[in-house]
Amino acid sequence: MFGRRDFDPSGHAQSDTATVIPMPKPVADQPRTPLQVTPPGPDPVGRTEAYYRHKQDIVASVLTAISGRDLTQGDSAQHKQEIRRIVLDYIDVQKISLSRPEKESMAEDIIHDILGYGPLEPLLIRDDIADIMVNGTKETFIEVKGKIEPANIKFRDEGELLNICIRMASAVGRRVDVNSPICDARLPDGSRINVIIPPLAIDGPTLTIRKFKKDKLKMQDLVRYGSISAEGAEILRILGKTRCNVVVSGGTGSGKTTLLNCLAANIESDERIITCEDTAELQLQQRHVVRLETRPPNIEGEGQITMEDLIRNCLRMRPERIIVGEVRGPEAFDLLQAMNTGHDGSMGTLHANTPREALSRLESMIMMGKNLSEKAIRDMIANAVDIIIQTKRLRDGTRRITHITEVVGMEAETITTQDLLVFEIEGEDHRGKIVGRHKGQGIVKPHFWDRAKYYNEEDALSAALKRAGEG
Incomplete structure (x- = not known):
C-alpha cells in the first residue's frame, strides 16, 4: 500500500521482493513475546477489555490466513476487503458476541494494524490535524486549530508503537533501532516525522508527526x-x-x-x-x-x-x-x-x-x-x-x-x-x-x-x- 519493506530483527531493510508480513519484528534488544492485545485502560470510544481479548484471537487468525502474502503488491482496496471478510467470518463462526458497530470497529482496527499504521491511522487521515505527538504508549496529543488536545487512541504495548515507528522510517529508506535511536523522515504523503526510542526516550518510543493539508494553502x-x-x-x-x-x-x-x-x-x-x-x-x-x-x-x-x-x-x-x-x-x-x-x-x-x-x-x-x-x-x-x-x-x-x-x-x-x-x-x-x-x-x-x-x-x-x- 505504501511501498514499505519488511525488516529483520536488526532493523535493516530487506529487498523489495522479500515476503512481507503485517508488522515488522522488534529490534534485537527488544524481548520476543507472543502477539498480545491487552486493554490499555478505559477506552473513550467503547472498546472494552472483552473487545481487546477478542481482538487478540482474531488478529492471530488473520495472520495465519494471510501468512506468506506480500501485501505491498496488488490492489490495496482488495486487500482491505479480504481482511475485513476474514475478520467478520471469524466473528460469525466463533459466535463472538459483538454489536454491529463493534464488528465494524474491529475490522477497521485490524486493517489499520496490518496495512497501515495501527491506532494512528484514523489521525493520519484527518485533514484538520496539524501535529500528532505520541509520548510513549500512554499519551498521545494532537494539534487542532492551533490548540493541543489529547487524542483518544491506545497502543497495546511498546512493541506495537516501536514497530509502527520502524514502518514509517522504512517507507523512505531510513532506519530506527538501538544503533540509530533518532530518526528524521517523512511519510509518502509528505508529512514529516521524528522518532526517538529508548534508551534515549525514557518513557518509551516517542513519535512526532508534522502533517500537511491535502489541499495546499494558497x-x-x-x-x-x-x-x-x-x-x-x-x-x-x-x-x-x-x-x-x-x-x-x-x-x-x-x-x-x-x-x-x-x-x-x-x-x-x-x-x-x-x-x-x-x-x-x-x-x-x-x-x-x-x-x-x-x-x-x-x-x-x-x-x-x-x-x-x-x-x-x-x-x-x-x-x-x-x-x-x-x-x-x-x-x-x-x-x-x-x-x-x-x-x-x-x-x-x-x-x-x-x-x-x-x-x-x-x-x-x-x-x-x-x-x-x-x-x-x-x-x-x-x-x-x-x-x-x-x-x-x-x-x-x-x-x-x-x-x-x-x-x-x-x-x-x-x-x-x-x-x-x-x-x-x-x-x-x-x-x-x-x-x-x-x-x-x-x-x-x-x-x-x-x-x-x-x-x-x-x-x-x-x-x-x-x-x-x-x-
Whole structure:
C-alpha cells in the first residue's frame, strides 16, 4: 500500500521482493513475546477489555490466513476487503458476541494494524490535524486549530508503537533501532516525522508527526484566515514576482513552510527551481523543480550529506532560484553567496522571534563555519537579503505574518532595516481570539522600488503600500 519493506530483527531493510508480513519484528534488544492485545485502560470510544481479548484471537487468525502474502503488491482496496471478510467470518463462526458497530470497529482496527499504521491511522487521515505527538504508549496529543488536545487512541504495548515507528522510517529508506535511536523522515504523503526510542526516550518510543493539508494553502487562504491582509498579500506577490531574496523567520509551528510554499507560487513556471531540505516538505507546483534532501550518516558514521553539501552542489545544477527549507548552520554562508552571485529570488526559512533576531542568527550561523570579520559578514547579509518575513503563532493558536521588513543596507557596522507592514494587536474578542490589523508603516518607496519598476510592478506596489497605510 505504501511501498514499505519488511525488516529483520536488526532493523535493516530487506529487498523489495522479500515476503512481507503485517508488522515488522522488534529490534534485537527488544524481548520476543507472543502477539498480545491487552486493554490499555478505559477506552473513550467503547472498546472494552472483552473487545481487546477478542481482538487478540482474531488478529492471530488473520495472520495465519494471510501468512506468506506480500501485501505491498496488488490492489490495496482488495486487500482491505479480504481482511475485513476474514475478520467478520471469524466473528460469525466463533459466535463472538459483538454489536454491529463493534464488528465494524474491529475490522477497521485490524486493517489499520496490518496495512497501515495501527491506532494512528484514523489521525493520519484527518485533514484538520496539524501535529500528532505520541509520548510513549500512554499519551498521545494532537494539534487542532492551533490548540493541543489529547487524542483518544491506545497502543497495546511498546512493541506495537516501536514497530509502527520502524514502518514509517522504512517507507523512505531510513532506519530506527538501538544503533540509530533518532530518526528524521517523512511519510509518502509528505508529512514529516521524528522518532526517538529508548534508551534515549525514557518513557518509551516517542513519535512526532508534522502533517500537511491535502489541499495546499494558497495566499488567498492566508488572507481569508487573517494571517495577512489583502494588501500584505499583494506585497508578497510582488516580492516573488520581482525576484527579491527572502528569508522567512519564525518559531516552531508558526507556518514558515506553508508561507514559503505560498511565496513560491509566484515564481514563473519556466524558471528552474532547486529545493534543498533536511526532510522534503515543500510541494511546489511549477513544472521545472528539482528536489534535494540531506542524508544522515550510516551506522559506521559515514555517508552523510549535509545541507552545505546540497547547496554547493546545486550551484553546479544551473539553478535560477534556490529554496532552502530551513537554514540552521554553516550552509547560511553558501546560500548568501548564491543570493549575491546571480540567483536572485532565492528563499529560505530560519528559526527566530523577530526580524532583527533573524539577522543575528544568520550572522551566528556563518561564524560557525567561516573565519570572517563581523563587518564582512554583515556586509554579505545586507547585500544578499532583501526582505525578512516574520511569522508567529499567537497565544490563541492563530498564525499571523507579523512583519514584512526590508533590509536597507549598512550604517557604520550595523545592518539597517525598515518595516513595510506590521501586525498590530488591538485586543481580544469574547471568544479569547486576538484581534488586530496589518498596518503599513508609511513607506512610500521601499528600497526595492527600482526592482519593482524593472518588472513593471511599481504601480501595484505603490497602491498596495498606500492601502496598507490607510488600513
